[in-house]
Amino acid sequence: MAYTEPTPAYLKARYPAFADVADATLQVYLDDTAASVDGSWPENLYAMAKAAKAAHEMASLGIGTRSEAEGWAAAGLTRIKTGNFEAAFSDAKVARASGGTLDSTPYGLIFKRLLRKAKGGPRVVGARGSGCGWGPTAQQNDGGVLPWVC
């Protein structure tokens, strides 16, 4: 199976918040993801990861549509009062949203999850099992045989 390069149409279908963004702009950000997503990724995650990374970078710059609350949180707003109306946002969420890390946008969180699938997790390495008992090579200085440590 060959790698399928995601297109602007694919990104728009997956993330409608970018439906109004010019295809040329989307293509630039998709191309930029080559630095993060390459042929070492599993083929089934490749297009999804590129689209998520491109969307994250664009959302971080305010490209595409987002809710008012997301926009102000990204700007670092934690509390607003106008007349009798007052709203406060979670400090932790605002810190995340304005931090610029992968946690700051929903697309970054998706990319992070895909990254964990593709690159993270425990590695299983081969090892020769051995039972407890008297090992043939562990010897005392006097030539006596020591037991294996289990």
Added chain:
Amino acid sequence: MGLLDGGAAALFSEILSPLYLPATVFAVTTTHNDRGDPRRTIVERGCLAQVDGATQTMRSAPDFAVTDRAVYILADTLEGGMAEGHEVVVHKGPYAGTRWKVADPIGRDPGAAYWLCRLVLGKAV
């Protein structure tokens, strides 16, 4: 868009829209023809609103009645403004169906997020 030129209005509209109730504002304007006869025009506008207790300022109005209430209208959900003589019906909640008349005081907030108006019973036409 800054907070004072639409940002606050959009933000509070987004936050409060799920909580506010559907309402209709009847914008009443009276014009006079060449002979001076009055002509009443009513334009219906949908919006989201919440009826609340009268504010202290409203209670200071000379014609305040204990049945008067306050209404908060999310500015972003209402086309046009509010004025004395307009009428309001909130379609859900404890005051559903009551047709109120808008009276002074009519207030706004610095961020233009809401209209705050006194509602008067029994004078609507």
